[in-house]
Amino acid sequence: MATIHTAKLVEPRLTTIVARASVVALTLATATIHASLGGMLFLMTAAGYTTLALAMVLPGPLGRLRWLIRLALIGFTAATIGGWVIFGARFSLAYLDKAIEVALIAAVTFELWHSDGGPMQLARRVRVLARGLARTLLARA
Amino acid sequence: MTRVHGRAVIALLAGTVLVACTGGPAGPPPTAPSGGAVVTAQGVAFDRTQLAVPAGRSFPLLFENRDGAPHNVRIYDDAGAQPLFVGEVFGGPSSRTYEVPAIPAGTHRFRCDVHPEMSGTVVAGSG
Numbered sequence: 001m002a003t004i005h006t007a008k009l010v011e012p013r014l015t016t017i018v019a020r021a022s023v024v025a026l027t028l029a030t031a032t033i034h035a036s037l038g039g040m041l042f043l044m045t046a047a048g049y050t051t052l053a054l055a056m057v058l059p060g061p062l063g064r065l066r067w068l069i070r071l072a073l074i075g076f077t078a079a080t081i082g083g084w085v086i087f088g089a090r091f092s093l094a095y096l097d098k099a100i101e102v103a104l105i106a107a108v109t110f111e112l113w114h115s116d117g118g119p120m121q122l123a124r125r126v127r128v129l130a131r132g133l134a135r136t137l138l139a140r141a
Numbered sequence: 142m143t144r145v146h147g148r149a150v151i152a153l154l155a156g157t158v159l160v161a162c163t164g165g166p167a168g169p170p171p172t173a174p175s176g177g178a179v180v181t182a183q184g185v186a187f188d189r190t191q192l193a194v195p196a197g198r199s200f201p202l203l204f205e206n207r208d209g210a211p212h213n214v215r216i217y218d219d220a221g222a223q224p225l226f227v228g229e230v231f232g233g234p235s236s237r238t239y240e241v242p243a244i245p246a247g248t249h250r251f252r253c254d255v256h257p258e259m260s261g262t263v264v265a266g267s268g
Binding site: 036037038039040087089090091093094 | 185208209210211213230231232254255256257258
């Protein structure tokens with residue numbers, strides 16, 4: 001019985017740690033590749049990925065908005081892949097980077113599902129956040 | 142992640158940027174191969190904005206990449222619809238001698254596919 005309890009306590013924690021570590025590692029990997037390419041656009045992309053990687057692990061008030069950071073990371077990565085599909089050069093490092101970015105989207109989606117619930121739960125959070133922002137703006141106006 | 146870890150990550154990325162942008166040593170531009178042209182990339186920029194090449198026959202184009210970042214040379218017509226030549230993308234410091242097929246006389250454009258802001262004019266017929 002005690003064994004079952006231990007497994008129940010440890011498993012989610014381990015899953016969370018592995019998922020978060022994977023997300024941060026993949027984010028920093030693609031940031032490093034973008035930084036190695038030089039040029040303003042790639043450096044800005046690298047800075048964006050680094051900021052999001054830090055936001056994924058920094059404690060404090062950001063912790064409550066982690067779900068939003070996950071969504072932002074998915075959106076940013078998808079936009080980067082889309083930009084490459086339309087405008088990007090085709091060479092081996094670019095293909096490796098896109099593979100990392102696809103894996104990153106999968107890892108963030110997994111973490112998002114695991115930590116934040118499914119799409120319905122996320123939609124509810126977005127709705128609550130939007131309502132809160134609207135109330136704040138209306139109160140100031 | 143602690144503040145120290147955050148600084149380590151930023152330092153790592155800053156180092157990567159430095160290596161990518163500085164690349165190999167600066168030096169005199171390489172000599173163009175016989176009957177061909179030469180262009181160098183350094184600091185995410187080409188060393189010239191105009192390339193003089195022969196028209197109507199294939200020619201060697203020596204491309205020296207002095208950056209750590211990958212670059213290449215693409216030659217295309219002014220409309221940009223059809224590439225006349227696409228060179229292999231490679232990281233530096235290294236060089237390749239591209240064999241460029243015959244291109245028509247006139248003014249064309251060249252650029253790096255990875256960094257489209259690296260660009261210039263190709264004048265075919267004067268080489």
